[in-house]
Amino acid sequence: MSVDTQKRAAAEAAVERIEPGSVIGVGSGSTVDQFIDALAASDTRIEAAVAASEASAERLRNHGIEVRDANSVSELSIYVDGADEISRHLQMIKGGGGALTREKVIAAIARRFVCIVDESKWVRALGDFPLPVEVVPMARSYVGRQLLKHGGRPTLREGFTTDNGNVILDVQGLDCAEPIALERALNNIAGVVTNGLFAARPADELLVGTDTGVQRFTAA
Numbered sequence: 450m451s452v453d454t455q456k457r458a459a460a461e462a463a464v465e466r467i468e469p470g471s472v473i474g475v476g477s478g479s480t481v482d483q484f485i486d487a488l489a490a491s492d493t494r495i496e497a498a499v500a501a502s503e504a505s506a507e508r509l510r511n512h513g514i515e516v517r518d519a520n521s522v523s524e525l526s527i528y529v530d531g532a533d534e535i536s537r538h539l540q541m542i543k544g545g546g547g548a549l550t551r552e553k554v555i556a557a558i559a560r561r562f563v564c565i566v567d568e569s570k571w572v573r574a575l576g577d578f579p580l581p582v583e584v585v586p587m588a589r590s591y592v593g594r595q596l597l598k599h600g601g602r603p604t605l606r607e608g609f610t611t612d613n614g615n616v617i618l619d620v621q622g623l624d625c626a627e628p629i630a631l632e633r634a635l636n637n638i639a640g641v642v643t644n645g646l647f648a649a650r651p652a653d654e655l656l657v658g659t660d661t662g663v664q665r666f667t668a669a
């Protein structure tokens with residue numbers, strides 16, 4: 450089974466969790482694209498969606514699904530998003546597509562976070578994927594020096610600006626053994642908007658597309 454087929458299977462399983470008539474949160478990336486397409490092709494009609502990226506918003510609108518601003522909703526029943534890595538504790542590294550800040554905000558608003566991935570994202574321990582850190586442009590050098598002190602090796606994502614007008618440092622070599630502590634410590638660096646560790650707020654449910662079907666895990 451191809452990676453795309455695995456993503457599609459996880460995405461279709463997530464559609465089954467959507468309550469008709471609800472307002473939902475939608476993340477970003479290729480797996481979420483599959484979710485949006487599968488939702489549009491299904492019989493489930495939602496009231497509206499809040500999107501984590503301009504690309505997801507456009508895709509939703511192209512399917513005739515209303516997109517609302519996050520400021521106009523006080524709660525979302527569910528948030529569906531992918532991940533770059535996810536552990537058995539349902540803690541994640543996200544931000545490969547650079548939408549980490551909006552993703553973290555929408556995850557915070559939602560009552561339930563359902564993560565959809567192909568098998569390659571399901572890891573024993575977080576940290577092989579370089580951790581994306583969104584940084585205010587004028588703080589780039591300072592934040593880079595602080596990340597070195599944390600044992601990381603930051604690289605500027607060249608030619609990339611986030612939907613919020615910031616830059617991304619992709620950081621290799623960080624010790625992610627205590628992900629909640631690391632998430633907090635990095636967020637405390639002045640100039641960091643947020644980092645791609647979703648550890649303090651893990652997913653509630655994980656749907657992994659595999660060659661033998663969709664495996665489901667819930668937070669312990």
Ligand SMILES: O=C(CO)[C@H](O)[C@H](O)COP(=O)(O)O
Nearest residue numbers: 478479480531544545546548
């Ligand atoms: O965090 C993300 C974007 O910021 C995505 O969820 C993550 O990069 C996974 O993407 P894909 O589904 O394309 O593998």
